[in-house]
Amino acid sequence: MIRNMIALVALVIGFTVVAHADDKAKLMTRGQQVFTEYCKTCHQANGQGLGAVYPPLAKSDYLKNTPMPQIIKEVVNGKSGKIKVNGKEYNGVMAPLPKKYTDEDIASVITYVYNSFGNSGPTVTVADVKKHKKK
Numbered sequence: 001m002i003r004n005m006i007a008l009v010a011l012v013i014g015f016t017v018v019a020h021a022d023d024k025a026k027l028m029t030r031g032q033q034v035f036t037e038y039c040k041t042c043h044q045a046n047g048q049g050l051g052a053v054y055p056p057l058a059k060s061d062y063l064k065n066t067p068m069p070q071i072i073k074e075v076v077n078g079k080s081g082k083i084k085v086n087g088k089e090y091n092g093v094m095a096p097l098p099k100k101y102t103d104e105d106i107a108s109v110i111t112y113v114y115n116s117f118g119n120s121g122p123t124v125t126v127a128d129v130k131k132h133k134k135k
């Protein structure tokens, strides 16, 4: 009886881990689509940025050191003004994200950026986006 219960608990835990990994894979796939369709124009295919205007996302210390809620706000609502990324100053304008992108698209693309281009960041959930996207 106890043995069966342990087996059942192990099964449930195993299933939860797999389901979670699955969620992340889904976010990464969709995130890459959104990135390619939208963010790439400015931040470039490998997230290396472009010239003096578009800062890199690849190994960006700004991305790493800024709390996730603020990154969500900036990607959704846009960002302007002086910032320093990897020792270089930028003073450009990132427009707000077009309204056609859903909360799931937003969670996906930020998860993708956090976990691509040599970055290692968190997984962003739809709940995180709902909670933090407002200005």
Ligand code: HEC
Residues within 6 Å of the ligand: 035, 038, 039, 040, 041, 042, 043, 053, 054, 055, 056, 057, 060, 062, 063, 071, 075, 079, 080, 081, 082, 083, 085, 090, 091, 092, 093, 094, 095, 097, 109, 110, 113
């Ligand atoms: C039209 C060009 C443009 C597009 C499209 C764009 N960005 Fe940006 N992004 C910028 C600019 C310019 C800045 C710097 C703003 C400043 O100087 O304050 C920036 C800054 C950032 C930053 C913070 C700085 C850094 O390099 O770490 C992040 C993170 C970011 N963008 C993510 C994204 C994501 C994710 C997308 C797609 C959903 C995206 N951007 C789409 C132009 C763009």
